[in-house]
Amino acid sequence: MKYRLLLLPLALAACAQAPETTSPAPATTTTSAAPTSTAPATGSSSLVQYHWQLTNATDSNGKRIDALFVREDKPVQLDFSPDRLNVINSCNSMGAGYTIRKGQLQVGSMVSTMMACHDPALAALDSAISQRLQGNLGVSMLAGGNAPHLQLVAANGDTLNFTGMATAQTRFGGPGETTFLEVAAQTVPCNHPLIPDKQCLQVREIHYDEQGLLTGTPGAWQPLNQDIEGYTHTPGIRNVLRVKRFTVRNAPADGPSTAYVLDLVVESQKIQQ
Incomplete structure (x- = not known):
C-alpha cells in the first residue's frame, strides 16, 4: 500500500502568503537595567537572525500561562522575515505581517490554516497564541550568555519571553x-x-x-x-x-x-x- 503527500505549491513558495503585509520600520534600540546585559537594536534585521522559542509566559499577576506550553518538547516558536512573523509548533500554520515602531511590535491580522486539531489542548493553543500576538506589543531584545532573549509585553500585561537560536543563514x-x-x-x-x-x-x-x-x-x-x-x-x-x-x-x-x-x-x- 502506498500513500503520497504532495505539497509542491507550498514547496515552491518562499513562505505562506499573508493577506496583510507591511514594511518594517527603522530599528529602535532598547536598554536594560541589568548591568551584565546589553540591549542590541530591536529591528527586523535582528529578529530574522534567530528562531525564537518560548521559554516563559506570565499574565499580569505573574501566573504562568499554561495554555502556551502544551508540548514541552516542541515549544512555541516565532520565525521572522523582514515583514512577516510565522508561528511554529502550533496546531495550524499561523502568520501575520508586522512592523516595529518606537519600541512597539505592531502585529497585523493573524491568518492560519484550518486543519482540525484532535487534541483539545493543542487546539486551544492556536487561540492562546493568536490572542497574545495581536495589536501593539512592547518589544525588547537582550543579550544574555550564548543566546539573545526577546520579550513581548501585551497591553493587558501578559509577558512572553523567548530565547533565540541562530538560524542556518546566520550560522x-x-x-x-x-x-x-x-x-x-x-x-x-x-x-x-x-x-x-x-x-x-x-x-x-x-x-x-x-x-x-x-x-x-x-x-x-x-x-x-x-x-x-x-x-x-x-x-x-x-x-x-x-x-x-x-x-x-x-x-x-x-x-x-x-x-x-x-x-x-x-x-x-x-x-x-
Missing part, C-alpha cells in the same frame, strides 16, 4: 541555495573514517518548474555521507525534501564543505518491500 553566513533532494526509502552502506558499517542516505537532486511539475532529468543516485539537519529518516519511506544548501567556511579537513538543512518535506511515499 553559515549567507542565504544558502534552495534545492530539492529525493531520498530513497532505504539507506545504503558507505565509508566513514570514524563509524564502522556506516549507513548513508541515498539521494538524487531533482528539479521543478514554476508550476510545480518535474522538469529535466534527475541526477544520479549517490550516498550522502552526512546528515541533513532537521531531517530524520524512516526506513521504507521515500521522501522529496526542499533543503537549503550552505557552504561551510573553514570546514575541518575530515568534515564536509557543504551543509544541508531541511526546509520542507514536499512529498512522502511508503514503499512496500
